[in-house]
Amino acid sequence: MTQDPNESVEAFRARARDWLAATLPRRLDRVAADTVEDDSHEWERARELQKTLYEGGFAGICFPTEYGGLGLGEEYQKAFTEESEGYELPLLLNVPSFAICAATLLETGSEEQKRERIGAAIRGEEIMCQLLSEPSGGSDLAGLITRAEPDGDGWVLNGAKTWSTSAYAADWGLCLARTDWDAPKHQGLTMFLVPLDAPGLTMNRVRMVNGSREFCEEFFDDVRLPHSSVVGEVGDGWTVASRQLFHERSAVGGGSPYISGRRSVRTRSYPAPDQVARAVGADDDPFVRELLGEYLALTTVHQQTVERVSGAITAGTLPPSASSMLRLLHAEVGHLSADLGLRIAGSAVATGDGGTPGTEGWAGIGYLMRQGGSLGGGSTEIARNIISERMLGMPREHAPDRGVPFREVRRGN
Ligand SMILES: Cc1cc2nc3c(=O)[nH]c(=O)nc-3n(C[C@H](O)[C@H](O)[C@H](O)COP(=O)(O)OP(=O)(O)OC[C@H]3O[C@@H](n4cnc5c(N)ncnc54)[C@H](O)[C@@H]3O)c2cc1C
Structure with a gap:
């Protein structure tokens, strides 16, 4: 189906409204895959829904037409998101696959990577994930020690990654590795696009305190990669990673044009404080209403800041690092929501049916x-560092490894 580039936003909106009503089922609010052992059916369903969107001509709204998208502006995506509220959508694919990985490839990938990977993601055939953090620590990303060494006309990858969200359900991972140990830490890195079924790659799922197994850890033992798997330039992986982090902060903060549908992060929509208040019958309590007012004020500020800051970054009046403000506020909203949920639910937080949205026990799982x-x-601390150093012009944090060949940098055991 070919998108008419001159279709107005209102005509697009009306067409989307009719198509959604005729095609997609209404969303059933049920608890996320997070709490169940095997959620593969959720991912299969997301791929199916993405295919349906693609066939209906509503997939990849802001991605260019040459890579399988519709090539439309953010206002079209916004209209679709508003109209699609309440319908079942492939929300699992938003983050990290579309809003972080595909968005990064679009800016930094080769023509082949863009055509093949972004195209396949939009058609619902493939999913991408991020392989950045390592067991030795995630905040100092440029200090990573997974290594890729040249071998013939390709590369050999060795090392380990961790906290890779939904990697078990993905087909490809954007993996940052060290390719030059004589360069200072930011300059010796290269980004690779790694097939997750590559021989030598072992993946384990990590069980979290809430029962979820959405995180994975990966071990690379002599994983062979063709040269075409390099994203951007060899030795310039930090440029690619910086764009990836920008898109991650925008996506997590709620300001990405590549997110389709209202909820951005998996289906783990833990109960908002007002849902908890209704569930425990406290929504008439004056004190609880005051707490809910506090929450409403912060979420309103959050929403308006997302629009203002994303618009300013797009217009070039704020630098990309401003996305850290969205990322920071997102965490503040999440903390307040979890804290109020716990406070309002009271002792009921540990009881009741924890598996059904809107019930008391659910707030406990959310917490x-x-x-x-x-x-x-x-992390929030790193977001604060970025805001202070790059936006407020405050002095840079002391870094004894700045400009030092990575081989000579002192590291822990
Ligand atoms: C929900 C979720 C999804 C994630 N998804 C992915 C993913 O898909 N792929 C992936 O690669 N990683 C992922 N991560 C990992 C995430 O990027 C790391 O947790 C994060 O970068 C912090 O790294 P760390 O956990 O190793 O903490 P550390 O870096 O060890 O930091 C520990 C603590 O020290 C503080 N700290 C560290 N350095 C400084 C500093 N310079 N100044 C002040 N404080 C500092 C941190 O703020 C933190 O509180 C995810 C994590 C979460 C929670």
């Missing part, structure tokens, strides 16, 4: 992931 929001996409 267990409270800290996740201030770590994923780079």
